[in-house]
Structure formats: structure tokens, C-alpha cells
Amino acid sequence: MNTLSLKTVSVTKEQALAQKKWVIVDAEGQVLGRMCSKIAKLLRGKYKPNFTPNVDCGDNVVVINASKVVLTGNKWSDRQYVRYTGYPGGQCQFSPQDLMDKGADRLIKKVVKGMLPKNRLGDKLICNLYVFAGAEHDKQAQQPETIDINALK
Secondary structure: OOOOOOOOOOOHHHHHOOOOOOEEEOOOOHHHHHHHHHHHHHHHHOOOOOOOOOOOOOOEEEOOOOOHHHHOOOHHHHHOOEEEOOOOOOEEOOOHHHHHHHOOOHHHHHHHOOOOOOHHHHHHHHHHEEEEEOOOOOOHHOEEEEEHHHOOO
């Protein structure tokens, strides 16, 4: 008798590595938070039918034109990120504009890292994100495909 199997199939590390792709996301004119939430889903692998929560089954993401990202309203100056060194008086506040002045990749990496799991898996996933301020990147050898980030849900 041919019956339907009701067992859940989990992806192993080896299977996930074989299915990884390289994708390019153009950040020009994109709203920071909406774009980064979709990038976090790509890194996590949630757009794939064989998503497994405890395995790195996501894609490698290359973000270009990171310096042309958009924040709505007065968020460039009004939003404040807080960091604490652990010493008395060691609380530091900085705005998104401060991060952008240090490097365009820092702002996008910080926002995406906040949307990933806070464990060892999240640390591995953020290593699959490559951010470049301009349109040129050094990942041509991986033959990445360009995707429209607005087409993703």
C-alpha cells in the first residue's frame, strides 16, 4: 500500500552547503529596515522550501550601493543606538549618520545582525553578508545572480 509519509525531513549541513546560492541586492533607494528584514530572511533561508531552523541553509548575500540607502523622516539624526562598554560612564550613543560616516557597511550589518538569532547560528549567518558602498564588488568569481528585493514578501 502506498501511503503518505508524515515524517518531517530536516536538512543536514552538507545538504545545506550544496544548495547555497550567491545573490546580489541593490540598496539604492531602498528603505533600510524593510530591505534588511528581507536580507535577514535570505540569510536565514526562510524563502526556501527546505528551511530548517537550526542549520545555516540560507544564501550568501552581496549588498551593493549601501551608501545610497534611505531612512524616512528624521531618523538619520533622531534615532539613537546605545552601546555600553561595561565600565562606569561607558555608555555611548550614536546615530545612523555616525555609522554611515565610519563606513556604509557598518549600518547595514548592524541592522541585519539585530534581526538574526542571538546565538552561534546568528554569528555564522552574519558572515554570509557582504556589503559594499559602491556598485563594484569582488564576488564576481562566485557568479551571483541579481534579485529584485521588492519582489520578495
